[in-house]
Amino acid sequence: MAHTADSLANPPDIIVGGDGVEITDVDGNRVVDAVGGLWNVNLGYSCEPVKRAISDQLDKLPYYSIFRGTTNDAVIELSTMLRDFFEPDGLSRAFFTSGGSDSVEVALRLARQYHKIRGESGRIKFLSLKKGYHGTHTLGASVNGNANFRTAYEPLMPGCYHIPAPYTYRNPFNETDPQKLAQLCLSALEDEIRFQDPSTIAAFIMEPVLGAGGVIPPHESFMPGVREICSKHGILLVSDEVITAFGRTGSWTGARHWGVQPDLLCCAKAITNGYFPFGAVMVAEGVAEVFEKDETGKGSIGSGYTYSGHPVGAAAAIACLHETERLNVKDNAAARGKQLHEGLRKLFMKHELIGDVRGGHGLMCALELVADRATKAPIDKATIGKVHRTAYDNGTMVRVSGNNIILSPPLVLTEGHVDTILNALDAGLAAAG
Ligand code: PLP
Numbered sequence: 158m159a160h161t162a163d164s165l166a167n168p169p170d171i172i173v174g175g176d177g178v179e180i181t182d183v184d185g186n187r188v189v190d191a192v193g194g195l196w197n198v199n200l201g202y203s204c205e206p207v208k209r210a211i212s213d214q215l216d217k218l219p220y221y222s223i224f225r226g227t228t229n230d231a232v233i234e235l236s237t238m239l240r241d242f243f244e245p246d247g248l249s250r251a252f253f254t255s256g257g258s259d260s261v262e263v264a265l266r267l268a269r270q271y272h273k274i275r276g277e278s279g280r281i282k283f284l285s286l287k288k289g290y291h292g293t294h295t296l297g298a299s300v301n302g303n304a305n306f307r308t309a310y311e312p313l314m315p316g317c318y319h320i321p322a323p324y325t326y327r328n329p330f331n332e333t334d335p336q337k338l339a340q341l342c343l344s345a346l347e348d349e350i351r352f353q354d355p356s357t358i359a360a361f362i363m364e365p366v367l368g369a370g371g372v373i374p375p376h377e378s379f380m381p382g383v384r385e386i387c388s389k390h391g392i393l394l395v396s397d398e399v400i401t402a403f404g405r406t407g408s409w410t411g412a413r414h415w416g417v418q419p420d421l422l423c424c425a426k427a428i429t430n431g432y433f434p435f436g437a438v439m440v441a442e443g444v445a446e447v448f449e450k451d452e453t454g455k456g457s458i459g460s461g462y463t464y465s466g467h468p469v470g471a472a473a474a475i476a477c478l479h480e481t482e483r484l485n486v487k488d489n490a491a492a493r494g495k496q497l498h499e500g501l502r503k504l505f506m507k508h509e510l511i512g513d514v515r516g517g518h519g520l521m522c523a524l525e526l527v528a529d530r531a532t533k534a535p536i537d538k539a540t541i542g543k544v545h546r547t548a549y550d551n552g553t554m555v556r557v558s559g560n561n562i563i564l565s566p567p568l569v570l571t572e573g574h575v576d577t578i579l580n581a582l583d584a585g586l587a588a589a590g
Contacts (some may be wrong), residue, residue, distance in 0.1 A: 167542075170182050170183075170549075171183040175190070175198075175201075175202025175203075176202055176203055177201050177202060177203050177569075178190055178201045178202070178566060178567045178569060178570045178574055179202070180202070180554060186549075187552075188549060188552050188553055188554050189552060189553045189554070189566070189570070189574050189577050189578055189581075190202075190554050190566065190567065191553050191554055191555050191556075191564045191565070191566045191578045192554055192555065192556045192563070192564075192565060192566070193520075193565045193566050193567045193568075194431045195426070195431070196368065196399075196400045196405070196426055196427075196521075196565045197425075197426035197427050197430065197431035198427075198430055198431045198567050199403060199404060199405065199427040199430060199481065199486060199567055199568045199569070200427075200430045200477065200480055200481065200484070200486065200567065200568070200569055201567040201569050201570075202567075204430050204432070204476075204477070204480060206476040206477075206479065206480050207429065207430050207432050207473050207476045207477050207480065208432065209476070210472040210473055210475065210476035211432060211433060211469055211472060211473050213472065214231060214468055214469045214471075214472035214473075215469055217468075218231075218468045219468070219469060220467065220468065220469070221468060222463065222465075222466075223253070223461075223465055223466035224461050224463075224465070228466065229466065229468040229471065230468075231468045231469075231471035231472045231475060232253065232466040232468065232471040234471070234475055235251070235471045235474050235475050235478075236250075236251050238475060238478050239251045239437060239439065239478075242409065242478060242482075243410070243422065243439045245409075245413060246410055246412055246413055246418055246419065246422060246439070247418035247419075247441050247442070248418075248419070248421075248422055248439035248440060248441055249439075249440070249441070249442045249445065250439070250440040250442070250445040251437045251438070251439055251440070252267070252437060252438040252439075252440060252458075252460075252465075253435075253436070253437050253465040253466040253467075253470075253471075254425070254435075254436040254437060254438065254462060254465060255434050255435060255436060255462050255464040255465065255467070255470075256292075256425050256434050256435070256436045257292050257399035257423065257424075257425035257426060257436055258291075258292030258293050258294045258297050259292075259294070259425075259436055259462060260292075260397075260399060260423035260424060260425050260436040260437065260438050261291045261292045261294065261296065261297040261300075261362070261395075261397060261399070261423050262292075262294045262296050262297060262460070263423075263438045263460045264360075264362070264395045264397075264421045264422075264423050264438045265283060265296045265297075265300070265359075265360060265362065265395065266296070266460050267421060267438065267440065267444070267448075267458070267460070268283075268359045268360035268393045268395060268420075268421065269281055269359045269360075270448075270455065270456070270458070271359075271393065271444055271447050271448070272359055273455050274447050274448065274451045274453055274455045274456050275447060276453075277356065277391070279356055279357050280356065280357060280358060280359040280391075280392075281316055281357065281359055282316040282317065282318065282353055282357050282358045282359060283296075283299070283300050283316065283317045283318075283358070283359060283360055283361070283362060284317075284318050284319070284320060284346065284349060284350070284353075284358060284360075284361045284362075284392075285300035285301075285302055285317065285318075285319055285320075285361065285362045285363060286302050286319065286320060286321075286322045286363050286364075286367065287302035287303075287319045287320065287321055287322045288302045288303060288322040288324055288367050288370035288371065288373060289301060289302040289303075289319075289322070289362070289363060289364055289367055289370060289397075290302075290303060290306065290364070290367075290368060290369035290370055291362060291364075291397055292399070293306070295310075295313060295314060296314055298310055298313055299313035299314035299317040300317050300319075300362050302319050302322065302370065303369075303370055305559075316357075318349055318353060320342060320345045320346050320349050321341075321342050321345050322342065322367060322370070322373060322375075323335065323338050323339045323342045323373070323375040323376060323379050324338075324367075324371075324373045325338055326512065326513040326515075326525060326533070327533065328341075335375075335376035336376045336378060338376065339375055339376035339378045339379040339382065340378070340382075342375075342379065343379065343382040343383065343386065346361070346383065346386055347386055350386065350390055350392070355390035355391065355392065356391075358390065358392050359392070359393065360392060360393040360394070360395050360420075360421075361383060361386075361387050361392055361393075361394055361395070362395040362397055363380070363383060363394075363395075363396065363397065364396075364397045364398070364400065364401065364411070365380055365396060365398065365401050365406065365410075365411025365412055365414060365415060365417075366400075366401060366406060366411055366414075366518055366521060368400040368401070368521060368565075369400075369558065369563075371515070371523050371525060371558065371559070371561045371563070372515045372516065372521050372522060372523035372561070372563055372564075372565075373515060373523075374515065374516070374517060374518045375415075377415060379415075380412065380415035380417045381415060381416060381417055383417075384417045384418070384419075387420075393420040393421060393444070394417075394419045394420050394421075395419060395420065395421045395422070395423065396410070396411060396412045396417070396419035396421070396422045396423070397423045398410055398411050398412065398422050398423060398424050399423055399424060399425045399426055399436070400426065400521070400565070401414070401521075402422065402424040402426075402427065402428070403424070403427040403428065403478075403481055403486075404427075404481060404486045404487035404490050404519070404568050405427070405490055405519050405520055405521055405565070405568065406487075406490070406518045406519040406521065407487055407488075407490045407491030407494055407518060407519035407520075408487060408519070409487055410422065414518065414519075418441070419441070420440075420441045420443075420444050421438055421439065421440055421441070421444065422438070422439040423436070423438055424436060424437050424438075424439065425437070427477070427481075428474045428477065428478075429470055429473040429474050429477050430473070430477045430480075432473055432477075433467070433469055433470045433473040433474075434464070434470065435467065435470030435471070435473065435474055484569060486568035486569060487519070487568070489568055489569060489570075490519040490520045490568040491519055493520060493566075493568075493570055493571075493572070493574075493575055494516065494517070494518065494519040494520045494521070494522070495517075496572060496575045497516065497520065497522050497564065497566075497575050497578065497579070498514070498516035498517045498522055500575065500576075500578075500579040501514045501516065501522055501524060501579070501582075502514050503579075504524070504579065504582060504583060504586060507583070507586075508583075508586040508587070508590055509530060509590060510526045510527065510536060510540070510544075510586055510589060510590050511524050511525070511526060511527075511586070512525045512526060512527030512530055512533055513525040516564075519568075520564075520565060520566055520568055520570075521563075521564070521565050522563075522564040522565075523561045523562060523563050523564065524561065524562040524564075524582070525560060525561050526540070526541055526544070526560050526561070526562065527560065528540075535559070535560035536560050540589045541557050541560060541562070541589070542557070543585070543588055543589040544557075544562060544582070544585035544586055544588070544589045545557050545562070545585065546585075547581075547584050547585035547587075547588040547589065548581040548582055548584065548585035549581075550584075551580065551581035551584040551585065552577050552580075552581050553577055553578045553581035553582070555578075555581075555582065555585075562582070564578065566578065
């Protein structure tokens with residue numbers, strides 16, 4: 158998110174090359190990309206099988222729709238691969254989209270439609286977490302839990318309600334124990350469901366680890382608790398895994414990380430390593446069956462995109478999935494994520510600017526920077542800008558989001574790359590402190 162005036166005053170760095178886990182700017186500076194593109198370039202910038210699959214598919218069939226009565230061989234093969242990949246999550250069917258915001262939109266629409274087919278047409282509301290991010294379409298923006306992505310576009314969709322996030326550093330309960338906080342947030346969810354009347358709620362959507370909101374991992378009891386509450390009230394659980402699917406948390410999916418099976422799962426981003434815009438909603442067999450066995454006439458899905466199941470995207474995703482599994486990137490994400498998180502905790506001992514260090518679940522970490530540790534007053538824009546710029550000058554691109562430094566590097570980075578990131582941040586924090 159950037160203000161137009163800021164972009165004019167501070168023109169963006171022009172990136173001209175990518176190689177391994179590094180990017181090169183127009184002035185020839187080469188840095189480790191600790192942002193991983195935008196949480197999506199999990200396999201780095203030199204993933205030849207994905208590049209080749211894209212170019213081969215362009216030669217073979219550059220486009221055909223899967224809209225009415227046609228499909229393509231790439232998307233058929235991908236459907237089978239995704240069914241096998243998501244089988245432990247209890248998800249067997251794929252609905253294709255062109256990106257993460259589309260996936261969220263489709264998942265929420267399918268949730269409402271599912272209830273309508275089953276004769277529960279009053280189930281139209283959605284619940285979600287404050288601090289959650291679910292993309293930029295209107296349903297997604299309506300369930301977003303960050304004012305920055307909402308207020309300029311209001312009025313958004315009615316019927317969307319938010320509960321407190323299990324954000325240990327700042328929460329309305331002033332609770333610092335993660336497990337107790339998780340229980341308080343679960344109670345808030347139960348309260349809201351009762352207040353709204355369970356028979357009016359279609360779905361609860363959540364990220365297994367809040368990402369764009371500042372990398373906020375919940376206590377391990379939280380998502381299983383959400384699952385239990387949703388099941389009890391007939392509410393569908395949508396796991397928004399646009400960031401977490403395909404290994405980022407150190408597990409193949411975020412839901413699996415917490416031992417939960419969702420009803421619907423949104424994915425995009427790393428499904429093609431970021432090389433082609435593509436996404437999918439994975440659907441549990443029980444949900445898919447309601448559509449397939451529909452005899453009410455309410456089951457036909459009006460959510461197709463021109464680029465749903467794009468053969469080039471599907472070919473890229475097939476190659477990407479093969480590489481993702483062949484390299485077993487989830488294990489490297491877990492190991493390097495541990496190293497990164499431990500390194501960041503050491504920086505906490507050294508730099509007063511760091512108010513909170515978050516991570517510990519694969520390669521998604523954040524530093525929340527404050528002007529004063531006692532009051533937790535967020536650091537100002539100029540100071541965090543200095544951290545960013547100095548880190549860049551020391552060989553690492555990091556992402557600034559509000560008063561957070563967010564780290565989501567490619568999952569194939571090495572121990573040495575993690576050291577580079579930590580040294581660059583050390584220099585950045587020293588320069589700004
Ligand atoms: N959902 C989550 C959890 C995301 O992090 C994002 C993007 O960062 C989206 C949805 C939207 O995805 P896209 O930007 O591909 O539309």
